[in-house]
Amino acid sequence: MSDSLESEASEELLAGWGRTAPTHATVVHPHSAEAAAELVATVNGRGVVARGLGRGYGDCAQNAGGMVVDGPSLSGLLNLDWEQGVVRVQAGTSLDDLMRWLVPLGWFVPVTPGTRMVTVGGAIAADIHGKNHHVKGTFAEHVRHLRLIDGFGEVRDVTPEGTPELFRATAGGMGLTGVITEATIQMTPIGSSLVSVDTDRTSDLDEVMQLMVDGDADYEYSVAWIDLIATGRHMGRSILQRGRFASAEEARASGAVDLYSYAPKHLPSPPDLIPSGLLNRRTVRAFNELWYRKAPACRRDELQTIEQFFHPLDMIAGWNRIYGHRGFLQWQFVVPDSGGEIVRTSVERLSSSGVSSFLAVLKRFGPANDHYLSFPQQGWTLALDIPVVAGLDRLLDELDELVVEAGGSIYLAKDSRVRRELVPLMYPQLDTWREVRRGLDPEGHFRSDLARRLELC
Ligand SMILES: Cc1cc2nc3c(=O)[nH]c(=O)nc-3n(C[C@H](O)[C@H](O)[C@H](O)COP(=O)(O)OP(=O)(O)OC[C@H]3O[C@@H](n4cnc5c(N)ncnc54)[C@H](O)[C@@H]3O)c2cc1C
DSSP states (O other): OOGGGOEEEEEEEEOOTTOOSOEEEEEEEESSHHHHHHHHHHOOTTOEEEEOSSOSSSSTTOOTTSEEEEGGGSOOEEEEETTTTEEEEETTOBHHHHHHHHGGGTEEOSOOOSOSOOBHHHHHHTTOOOTTHHHHOOGGGGEEEEEEEOTTSOEEEEOTTTSHHHHHHHTTSTTOSOEEEEEEEEOEEOSOSEEEEEEEEESSHHHHHHHHHHHGGGOSEEEEEEOTTOOGGGTTOEEEEEEEEOOHHHHHHTTOSSTTOOOOOOBOOOOSOOOGGGSOHHHHHHHHHHHHHHSOSEEEEEEEEHHHHHOGGGGBTTGGGGGOTTOEEEEEEEEEGGGHHHHHHHHHHHHHTTOOOSOEEEEEEOOOOSOTTOOOOSEEEEEEEEEOOTTHHHHHHHHHHHHHHTTOEEOTTTOSOOOGGGHHHHOTTHHHHHHHHHHHOTTOOBOOHHHHHHTOO
16 A cells, blocks of 8 residues: 555544533544545444544534544645636635735635634534624635545545535535545635724613624625623614725724734633533622623724634634633524524523523525535524533523524534534425435445434434
8 A cells, every 4th residue: 555545543522612512532633635535435333524623512523333534644735827816725624824924925715604723524514604794605615626526435526517416415414425535616806904993882782783783784794782781771782893994095094014914823721620610600790790891892993913703713723622621612693684583582491591601603694505414504504602501402402402403503614512403494405415425325334423413314
């Protein structure tokens, strides 16, 4: 066997970002796409799934007792048309790397989640969205071509136009149609690497929702942080931040010397041994009060760096450990505009239930795409990090039902607990996806803990 076909392997305990349900798997680190294809061709038993940087919150990139292909083993730039901003990369490349290479050339990733530490493969597999969904749709909508190893170990070229069904099944397919080994992405031109940000502090939920409905169309990026501890007439008080990239002239006028600088920094990580009770209602109340008071009531045209505006949480490496050994979950739903009341009900029920969440964000989505398991649809999305506590499941189960009744869904990339019988109601194209998937992987080699828990395939 040549060197490039060899793969290193190790037994590892893998968990999602919420650290709630770790399982063991054999993690293989292929040296090449051919080696990854060879591994898939010979897999049996508990099957295989790809893993990126493990930023999915739940169990989507785990495969208990089976094999997991380490995506970042296959990373790097393959080709760049820097005039057109079209880049071809190996799928284990992180968005952070893409930005380090391309921001200095005046190109930004078309869509970024709240962390830059995700891979291109993970971004496609979860069909991720950012603060600009209402303008740019999902990440995968900017992918021109991808390479996929299917269940036979064959390499397929997949494009939105040439093989639309395979593309629709893979973008949002949570790694269950195969291993993505490379992708060609259309980047977005920027006039500088500074973001011009407008901030509005609102005294309740109605006010922030109205501001977003009235004004989001004027901004490229928009997101609201909600104080989930506030109750009574301040329930849902928020800090709304909306922005766009500053032009070269604006950046120059602010005194910026390097117009396209990108140099994110890390602060020290939290220690390993953090007691589980550290994040309680009292500490979160104090944090939220400080955060809310610190924000200006109304500020316009403040210039922020990419890191400050898009990825503030990345400044503290391993911040997920502040939840202690019990871990935490993220609950994210989307409802159509007609279900806006569910946002209010959820904030009301969660803030009055004693749940202590310091990270709750509200966004508006633009129109859905045609990827079979894509999460975003036109309307509202609320995402919250919640420490795992007794009684939480029951409350979230009840809220899930309201989401379904309103025609909405829960985000699979963040899920660790939804009831499986609700999934076909949330994802009405699930059967079509299953059919296309069967064509790619008739023997069902691609498996994950998420797929088994929700009986996705
Ligand atoms: C702090 C934080 C903020 C976040 N904010 C957002 C947000 O704003 N919007 C949003 O949409 N998401 C958000 N996420 C979720 C994150 O973007 C997704 O879970 C993303 O899929 C993680 O990518 P990853 O490389 O870490 O993949 P992993 O978490 O390792 O895997 C995620 C899924 O992708 C599959 N996968 C990974 N690589 C490949 C591959 N090469 N081929 C095939 N399948 C593959 C896995 O099998 C799994 O199903 C956030 C996560 C965190 C921790």
